[in-house]
Amino acid sequence: MESKKNVLLKLFISTLYLSAFTFGGGYVIVSLLKKKFVDQLHWIDEDEMLDLVAIAQSSPGAIAVNGAIVVGYKLAGIPGTITAITATILPPFIIISMISVLYSVFRDNIIVNQMLEGMQAGVGAVIASVVFEMGRGICHGKNPASIAIMVGAFIACMAGVSVIYVVLACGAIGLARTCLFRKESHS
Amino acid sequence: MIYLQLFLSFIQIGLFSFGGGYAAMPLIQEQVTAIHPWLSMTEFTDLITISQMTPGPIAVNSATFVGIKIAGIPGAIAATVGCILPSCIIVTLIARLYLKYRNMSVLQGVLNSLRPAVVAMIAAAGISILITAFWGSESVISLSGTSWIMVLIFAVSVVLIQKVGMNPILVMVLAGVIKAVVYIAGNGF
Structure with a gap:
């Protein structure tokens, strides 16, 4: 593992860069955090990343902010959290400060509008790629219950069930599974 | 004390918005247009449009936008810190518990x-x-x-x-x- 100062520096630069270019909500930054810290730097393994995402998702607050906190904390404790959160907040803070002055000019610019629209398709592709890799990991586990949960949760989300309920329900299913399994192995 | 008001308002937004993104929108609207007369509805709609067109979570963008309009850069800082403080505390605690007990x-x-x-x-x-x-x-x-x-x-x-x-x-x-x-x-x- 690299020196702590080096880790913090890389963490700061990576999160700053991700935050500055992340349009379209928390799941996008979560996907990009996964690409950066799991696939590229190998600092976090894939299962651990999914757990961290679950924490970020089921806690109050913005997913992008929570995602930065969990990754920062995992990599370097409290200093990591402070580093990651500063880097995540800085780009929107600076951009919104400038835009609140120039808003009307920005809004009416058709080229800016077109670019932002095209970026939605690119964002969709990034998420599709992450879902494909993670979903393949789940299917390779060959656990029918996990695959059933994935399909069930997907249907619930598409039907508009609040993600808090989905997280709570799946956690409860896991708890029940563990307890039942224990009883069986005891008898 | 306007800084304290901004801070307290955005702490509530940070604390009660689950599920990210648009889940925070009704909460922000209540705080900045109804409870406090900080934005008109038109300005609020503009704020949501800006948030869609720029990077960053809606809650953080709103904190900066409203803070600057009401009390300049120090106001923006007070509101932004308020908005992320609940996350910092709660998520760090959960992450700590997770890293300690995940083998159970x-x-x-x-x-x-x-x-x-x-x-x-x-x-x-x-x-x-x-x-x-x-x-x-x-x-x-x-x-x-x-x-x-x-x-x-x-x-x-x-x-x-x-x-x-x-x-x-x-x-x-x-x-x-x-x-x-x-x-x-x-x-x-």
Whole structure:
């Protein structure tokens, strides 16, 4: 593992860069955090990343902010959290400060509008790629219950069930599974 | 004390918004247009539009926007710190517990069932982004209403990420540039 100062520096630069270019909500930054810290730097393994995402998702607050906190904390404790959160907040803070002055000019610019629209398709592709890799990991586990949960949760989300309920329900299913399994192995 | 008011208002927004993104919107509206007369409804709508067009979570963007309008840069700092403080405390605590107790079999059981659900939630969010991209925000899904150029940009982006292994942020920017170039080619300046 690299020196702590080096880790913090890389963490700061990576999160700053991700935050500055992340349009379209928390799941996008979560996907990009996964690409950066799991696939590229190998600092976090894939299962651990999914757990961290679950924490970020089921806690109050913005997913992008929570995602930065969990990754920062995992990599370097409290200093990591402070580093990651500063880097995540800085780009929107600076951009919104400038835009609140120039808003009307920005809004009416058709080229800016077109670019932002095209970026939605690119964002969709990034998420599709992450879902494909993670979903393949789940299917390779060959656990029918996990695959059933994935399909069930997907249907619930598409039907508009609040993600808090989905997280709570799946956690409860896991708890029940563990307890039942224990009883069986005891008898 | 306006800084304290901003701070306290945004602490509530940070504390009670679960599920990210648009889940925070009604809370923000209540705090900044109804409870406090900080923004008019038109200004609030503008704020949401800005948030859609720029990076960053809606809650953080709103904190900066409202803070600057009401009390300049110090106001923006007070509101932003308020907005992220609950997350900092709660998420750090949970992450700490997770890293300490994750080897317990009960927690393992819960996490094993949560992982597939997280993949499903990311997939659902991705699909709603794509529906907006392909059919517009009114989301009337029909063959004739499909923006084929967006479908094409999506397909090219998937190939660039999956097969070519291109940097995802580069792919996103490229997707934006292609759309703008196609528009200019079709309509002129």
